[in-house]
Amino acid sequence: MFICFSLGLGTMGRGIAVSLVKAGISVVAIETDEKQLETGRKAMTAMLQRDAQRRGVSPPLHLLTFTLSFHQLRDVDLVIEAVFEDMNLKKHVFGDLCKVLKQDTLICTNTSGLNVDELAAATDRQHLVVGMHFFAPAHVMKLLEVVYGSRSSPEAVSMAMAVGKRLEKVCVAVGNCPGFVGNRMLKHYLDQSIYLLEEGATPEQVDQALEEFGFALGIFKVSDLSGLDVGWRVRKASGLIGPDVNLVKPSRWRLGRRYCPLPDMLCQQGRFGQKTGRGWYLYDSPGSQQAKSDPEILKFLQDYRNKYGITARRISSQEVIERCAFSLANEGFRILEEGIAACPEDIDVIYLFGYGWPRHRGGPMFYAAQVGLSVVLEKLEHYHCDHPDVPSLEPSRLLRRLVAEGSPPIQQWKSHIKNLQSHL
Ligand SMILES: CCCCCCCC(=O)CC(=O)SCCNC(=O)CCNC(=O)[C@H](O)C(C)(C)COP(=O)(O)OP(=O)(O)OC[C@H]1O[C@@H](n2cnc3c(N)ncnc32)[C@H](O)[C@@H]1OP(=O)(O)O
Ligand SMILES: NC(=O)C1=CN([C@@H]2O[C@H](COP(=O)(O)OP(=O)(O)OC[C@H]3O[C@@H](n4cnc5c(N)ncnc54)[C@H](O)[C@@H]3O)[C@@H](O)[C@H]2O)C=CC1
DSSP states (O other): OOEEEEEOOSHHHHHHHHHHHHTTOEEEEEOSSHHHHHHHHHHHHHHHHHHHHHHTSOOOGGGEEEESSGGGGGGOSEEEEOOOSOHHHHHHHHHHHHHHSOTTOEEEEOOSSSOHHHHHTTSSOGGGEEEEEOOSSTTTOOEEEEEEOTTOOHHHHHHHHHHHHHTTOEEEEEEOSTTTTHHHHHHHHHHHHHHHHHHTOOHHHHHHHHHHHTOSSOHHHHHHHHOHHHHHHHHHHTTSSSTTSOSSSOOSEETTEEOOOHHHHHHHTTOOBGGGTBSSSBOSSTTOOOOBOOHHHHHHHHHHHHHTTOOOOOOOHHHHHHHHHHHHHHHHHHHHHTTSSSOHHHHHHHHHHHSOOOGGGTOHHHHHHHHOHHHHHHHHHHHHHHOTTOGGGSOOHHHHHHHHTTOOOGGGGGGGOTTOOOOO
């Protein structure tokens, strides 16, 4: 028998548990209090019932157990942790788990970008700690990034890959670094979209350009789906916001580079996205998925620009796509050079199956190759010149080298990397 323990039943935990149950795996689901447990239980039951109805079968609710205590942990083969994105909380939880778990239980974290090695160090079994990074909505998105910590054993990684396969996920092994592959790239894409708002765009305009390009959802809708509070926690922990920064009059530069406080300001208003019924868009009720334009956001953006003396300019769809897609690919080249991803094709798979990247454009690295590496380089140089305080727009070393060496086909990129040290 295979039993999994799912810790935290928020946006991610409930989708992960549903994926496990649908694959015939018994799940013990845990939360912090009765209210959270009940909310998670209702959401998961509804998901399983919808799925069963579509397939004309009965929902496998018997495979689910809900609890507030760790006492059922002894028989568990695998733990998947999906509590808040908070290093101290996760370390604490891992320490507590080790007091009860069997010696050979695999401990997986669904962290979206924290250091898997640091988390592993809080346990008595570093070789059995692996990142299992699911994507929202976790019962729908096909991707699973399996994060290979520096002390994760090959057996533990292959076990996580095998579980992913059983869940019918597309599994990609990635190295451990902040944000791994997908979110490390996403950060730059998200930054560009938010700068575009500062400069004069609206969330609707950016999302429309991205959706016309072929993304399943624009980035602001995705942010609302994932929850704006996730990134807020990370920024607080990394010193970008907090007691040392004046939040009454937020500055547009932090730690020596451009910083846009708009997402923090939304979170301060309790606008966390779908989960609170308000984010970049408005929703009929918390948990609803239908995004509607919110006139308050337009006023919020205009007040912000007035405060900083920014004159809104017209931004073309072409600029939206170039700044978003090329900053994504640019970081992809850095990831390749550092040996965090095995190959450009893996990066493309991550974006196709994890982030709703347009299939017909073949993933960000393939797209960069199609557009032409010299064109991508030229555009990045142009945008970096316009925004010298955004280091991520500076063309990566590998992109420059590939262009200098005649833009070889994507299959040959790796052979142009000097002293490649794989993190896999
Ligand atoms: C971002 C900054 C914050 C960073 C925080 C950490 C983030 C991470 O660590 C990594 C992430 O997860 S980032 C988010 C990645 N996810 C995406 O980019 C989603 C892209 N969207 C899609 O692929 C499709 O729109 C999607 C597949 C969602 C829906 O496609 P369709 O419209 O074809 O789907 P349907 O067939 O109508 O429904 C299938 C199931 O999906 C549910 N759904 C649909 N639209 C949704 C939406 N807008 N929000 C939430 N759920 C949604 C729908 O309810 C249905 O569910 P079930 O009935 O239970 O199967
Ligand atoms: N939201 C997203 O799109 C994604 C989030 N992640 C990661 O997944 C993790 C969870 O994120 P979300 O589900 O978005 O957060 P969330 O805030 O929606 O849910 C977190 C849940 O954990 C529960 N919790 C907190 N402490 C707990 C404890 N000690 N024991 C049991 N439950 C506890 C909370 O009550 C809450 O229900 C984070 O590490 C996040 O970075 C990963 C991929 C995507």
